[in-house]
Amino acid sequence: MTTTQIGKILVVDDEVELKNILVESLTSQGYETSGLTSSEKALASLRTEPFDVVLTDMMMAGMDGITLVQEGLQIDPHLVCIVMTGQGTIQTAVDSMKVGAFDYILKPLRLQTLLPLITRAMNVRHKRLESASLYTQVRRAEHNYRSIFENAVEGIFQSTPDRRVITANPSMARILGYDSPQELIASFNDNGAELYVDPAAAEEVTRTLEAEGIVKGYEFEAYCKDGEKIWLSLNIRLIRDDHGTALFREGAIEDITEHKRAETERQRLEEQLRHSQKMEAIGQLAAGVAHDFNNLLTAINGYSSLALQRANPDSRTKTYLEEIRKAGDRAANLTRQLLAFGRKQMLKPVALNLNEVVFDMNKMLRRLIGEDIKFDAKLDPQLKKIKADPGLIEQVLVNLVVNGRDAMPQGGALTIETTNFELDQEYTSKLLALPPGGYVMLAVSDTGCGMDMETKGRIFEPFFTTKDKGRGTGLGLSTVYGIVKQSGGNIRVYSEPNRGTTVKVYLPHFDGDEEPAERPSVETAAPRGSETILLVEDENVVRGLARQILEQAGYNVLDAGNGEEALRLCRQHSDPIHLLLTDVVMPETSGKEIAHLLTSLQPATRVLFMSGYTDDAIVHHGVLDTSVEFIQKPFTPVGLTRKVRQVLDLNCGEQCKKLSRGGLQDDRK
Numbered sequence: 001m002t003t004t005q006i007g008k009i010l011v012v013d014d015e016v017e018l019k020n021i022l023v024e025s026l027t028s029q030g031y032e033t034s035g036l037t038s039s040e041k042a043l044a045s046l047r048t049e050p051f052d053v054v055l056t057d058m059m060m061a062g063m064d065g066i067t068l069v070q071e072g073l074q075i076d077p078h079l080v081c082i083v084m085t086g087q088g089t090i091q092t093a094v095d096s097m098k099v100g101a102f103d104y105i106l107k108p109l110r111l112q113t114l115l116p117l118i119t120r121a122m123n124v125r126h127k128r129l130e131s132a133s134l135y136t137q138v139r140r141a142e143h144n145y146r147s148i149f150e151n152a153v154e155g156i157f158q159s160t161p162d163r164r165v166i167t168a169n170p171s172m173a174r175i176l177g178y179d180s181p182q183e184l185i186a187s188f189n190d191n192g193a194e195l196y197v198d199p200a201a202a203e204e205v206t207r208t209l210e211a212e213g214i215v216k217g218y219e220f221e222a223y224c225k226d227g228e229k230i231w232l233s234l235n236i237r238l239i240r241d242d243h244g245t246a247l248f249r250e251g252a253i254e255d256i257t258e259h260k261r262a263e264t265e266r267q268r269l270e271e272q273l274r275h276s277q278k279m280e281a282i283g284q285l286a287a288g289v290a291h292d293f294n295n296l297l298t299a300i301n302g303y304s305s306l307a308l309q310r311a312n313p314d315s316r317t318k319t320y321l322e323e324i325r326k327a328g329d330r331a332a333n334l335t336r337q338l339l340a341f342g343r344k345q346m347l348k349p350v351a352l353n354l355n356e357v358v359f360d361m362n363k364m365l366r367r368l369i370g371e372d373i374k375f376d377a378k379l380d381p382q383l384k385k386i387k388a389d390p391g392l393i394e395q396v397l398v399n400l401v402v403n404g405r406d407a408m409p410q411g412g413a414l415t416i417e418t419t420n421f422e423l424d425q426e427y428t429s430k431l432l433a434l435p436p437g438g439y440v441m442l443a444v445s446d447t448g449c450g451m452d453m454e455t456k457g458r459i460f461e462p463f464f465t466t467k468d469k470g471r472g473t474g475l476g477l478s479t480v481y482g483i484v485k486q487s488g489g490n491i492r493v494y495s496e497p498n499r500g501t502t503v504k505v506y507l508p509h510f511d512g513d514e515e516p517a518e519r520p521s522v523e524t525a526a527p528r529g530s531e532t533i534l535l536v537e538d539e540n541v542v543r544g545l546a547r548q549i550l551e552q553a554g555y556n557v558l559d560a561g562n563g564e565e566a567l568r569l570c571r572q573h574s575d576p577i578h579l580l581l582t583d584v585v586m587p588e589t590s591g592k593e594i595a596h597l598l599t600s601l602q603p604a605t606r607v608l609f610m611s612g613y614t615d616d617a618i619v620h621h622g623v624l625d626t627s628v629e630f631i632q633k634p635f636t637p638v639g640l641t642r643k644v645r646q647v648l649d650l651n652c653g654e655q656c657k658k659l660s661r662g663g664l665q666d667d668r669k
Contacts, residue, residue, distance in 0.1 A: 007122045008049075011035040012042040012056040012068065013084065018109075022055065025111055026118065039063035039071075046075045052125045053118065058085035058092065058104075070099045078128040080121040084109065155253040161238070161246040163202075164189050175232070175255045177225035187225065197221040197229055209238045209249065219256065231260040293331070294612025297634035299541040301328040302549065305637050328634070349387045349487070351510055354418050354442055355379045357393055365401050365416075372411035380419040386440050387510035392483045399480050400444040400503055407448025407501060417443040421506065434490050438509040445502040451495040459493065480505075526638045527645040528554040531578035535559040536566045536594055537610075538586045542633070546581065549637045550644065563589030563597070570598055577605050579648055584611035608647045610635070 009026055013019040014037045023035040034051075036042045039060055046054070054072055058065040069081040083096040086107035096104045102121055105114060149156055155172030159165050165188045168181040176195075178184040187193040196202040201220040208215050214237040222232045236251030304325040311318035358365075358377055369375055397416075404414045421441040423434060451459070460481040480503075484491050488508050495501035533555050537543035540561070547557045558573060560566040563586070570577060580598050582591040595607045612633040629650075631643045 007052045007125070008032045009034070009053045009055060009118070010042060010045060010051045012037075012039060012054065012060070012065075014038060014057065014060045022109070022114075025114075029115060029118075031118070039065070039068040042068055043071050043075070046072050046079075050076070052080060053121045054079060054081045055118075056081065056083060058083050058096075066095055066099050066101075069096065069101050073100045078125065078132055080125045080128070082117060082121055152252075153254075156251075157253075158248050158250045160248055163249075166248060172253065175230075175253060176222070177228070193223070193225075195222050197223060205234065205236065209236065210246075213238050213240075215251075219260075222253075230255055230257045232256065292612070294633040295539045295542050297328055297331055298612075299545050300331075301325060301634045302545040302637060304328060306545075306548065306552075309637075349389050351385045351512070352388055352390060352393060353383060353385050354393070354440060354507075355381075355383050357390070357397065358416055358418070361394060361397060365397070368398070368401055369405045369414055373405060373408055374413040376413065376415045378415060378417045382420065383418050384420055384438065384440055384509045384511075386487075386507040387512070388487045388507060389483075392487070396480050396483050396505065397442070397444075399477065400505075403477060403503075404444055404446035404448065404501070407446050407450070412447040412500075414447075415443075415445045417441075417445070419443075420509075423506070434506065434508075439489070439506040440509060442505040442507070443502055445500065447500040450497045450499045450501055451493075452497055456493055456495055460491075526553060526641040528641070529645055529648060530554050530556070531648055532556045532558065532573070532575060533579045533581055533644070534566060534569060534577050534598070534605075536561075536563070536580070536582040536586075536591065538562060538583060542583075546640065549640050550581075552637075553641045553644075555644070562586065563594045566594050567597055567601075570601055577602055579644065580605055580607045581644065582607070582609060584609050606647050606650065608644060 009031050011019055011022045011026070011033060013022070013035075016037060019035040019037060023033045026033040034045070034049075036045060039056070040063060042054070042056070043063075045051075054068070056065040056068050063071075065083050065085075069083065072079050072081060080102045081100065083092075083101050083104040084107055085092055085104060093104050102124060103117060105117060149169050152169060152171055155169065155175045157165060157168045157172050165185045168184050170181060173179065173181045173184045176184060178187065188195070198221065201218075205215055205218060205220075208218075216235050218234045218236075220232060220234065221229050224230055233254045233256045234251060236249055238249055239247045241247055304321050308318060308321045308325065311321055358379060362377075366375055401414065401416070408414070419441050421439045423436050423439055425436045459477050461478065481491060484505050484507070489506050492504045492506070493501065494504070533550055535543060535546055535550070535557055537546060537559070538561055543559055543561065547559050550557045558569050558577070560569055566580075566582075577598070580595055582594050584591040591609055591611075595609075599605050599607065607629065609628060609630045610633055611630075629643075629647045631640065635643075
């Protein structure tokens with residue numbers, strides 16, 4: 001019984017009969033066997049077919065067996081060659097072995113001797129192939145590792161336990177700004193270059209490695225070759241021998257500088273958003289309080305004014321009433337500041353040059369700051385104009401100057417500066433919530449006590465103050481904030497404790513035509529009239545006061561508490577209604593809707609709105625529509641009668657045309 005063998009044998013012998021016997025015998029043992037009679041044919045076959053073993057005669061016509069072995073091993077280095085000889089000597093054996101033959105065998109051949117030799121030859125062949133395969137795998141693995149090491153995006157390194165660099169890849173050098181790994185290694189080992197900006201970080205990594213053997217995702221600030229600081233993420237482990245002795249460290253670094261910057265920017269934007277939302281919520285609350293309070297102040301100030309008109313000039317009652325009116329005026333000023341912060345006040349913007357505002361207020365500002373503070377103004381002669389409410393801009397300047405003065409109780413220097421400023425996308429996106437473009441900057445700087453970060457973060461909140469009790473309401477900077485934001489600008493504050501403060505206000509350039517500011521009326525007496533006025537006000541106390549003021553001035557007054565009552569009165573009243581005096585913000589039906597319905601019935605009726613603050617019904621971002629007449633609550637009796645008379649005396653012209661078309665419309669929509 002034969003056992004099938006795995007292997008392919010080539011028999012080469014110029015004695016045809018012997019060749020055939022060997023081929024037949026080896027084939028019968030399960031080997032795939034071929035036979036040839038010349039070395040030249042054998043070499044040709046080896047070049048085209050793979051063989052495991054070559055069994056060749058030593059002495060043949062033409063090329064001998066030793067030469068065939070040499071040439072065959074050139075073709076396949078792992079080929080196993082056995083030489084057959086009938087004239088063999090020790091020298092023959094030595095010559096065969098020298099050229100790479102596995103073994104030799106003497107003729108005449110015996111199958112019992114040949115087969116074990118063939119088996120050993122096959123085993124050697126298999127071992128040679130396995131070794132070659134393993135060698136190839138090792139070389140391939142080494143090549144792959146070297147490729148990963150050389151081409152990795154991360155910086156890879158090895159270092160001794162005392163942090164001397166052993167190896168580093170090109171990315172390690174690139175990340176840290178070195179031209180090559182060799183330069184990096186020399187710099188750290190020979191020149192004492194330091195990686196960690198904070199020495200405590202290096203100590204923390206060492207402690208963790210010794211305790212746990214590995215550090216994952218450790219973020220720290222590092223030095224580059226040129227001294228620049230970058231942020232790195234480190235993964236590192238400590239390699240120990242079988243006895244626990246530390247051998248070396250191996251790790252990888254990744255440059256996360258851009259990620260850190262993006263994270264910082266995200267946190268800044270989130271903080272900016274939270275601050276904006278907080279200020280918006282406070283502003284809504286402040287405006288709502290001001291609206292309700294203004295209705296009460298209208299009654300307090302109005303009735304105290306009426307009472308003063310009838311009080312005995314020498315009576316103590318008149319003194320009391322005057323104090324009530326003064327307190328009411330101060331309260332009205334507080335509500336105006338709250339409305340300014342909530343951006344719910346009425347703006348009457350005109351083209352302004354801030355230099356002229358500073359110049360006109362120069363004397364007053366010098367009186368405000370006192371003699372122990374040096375005052376200086378650095379005004380850009382080429383300053384462009386802005387569009388803003390002159391009175392409110394003056395209020396901004398006064399509040400900033402007073403704040404600067406209060407920060408310097410022992411004296412100092414206060415500087416006002418104006419300049420043109422071009423804001424690019426990067427600056428506005430990071431520092432100011434404004435669109436890029438041209439702006440005018442107003443800066444007020446002092447050399448006072450300054451502020452820490454926590455204080456600076458709250459200075460625009462209503463009623464927040466660092467001043468002593470009784471020295472301020474905490475509404476000055478809140479007012480500034482609201483006016484600037486409502487005027488389309490923004491504010492930046494720079495301050496450090498004991499280093500002073502600079503507040504910079506940015507307002508957009510205005511390149512349009514100038515709009516002359518209205519000059520205040522010099523009239524002092526309350527004007528009178530006899531026309532019919534429809535008064536619509538949902539607050540009973542305000543409606544009663546307004547009716548009394550108007551009736552005392554000679555007018556015929558019809559009053560209603562809501563829109564439905566107003567329309568019923570209009571339909572029942574057969575004579576003309578010359579003026580509609582209506583609150584803007586009311587439940588169910590707004591003042592604008594009432595005006596639209598009433599003027600559709602009586603197109604010649606003029607309209608005067610009044611409110612403690614308004615929504616978007618008659619304003620656009622706080623700017624009063626030019627076709628709308630408005631009086632702000634709280635008003636005085638003289639103020640109300642003067643405004644009523646002014647509206648009644650208007651040339652009907654364009655306003656009547658607007659009303660006849662169906663009420664007040666937003667021409668810009």
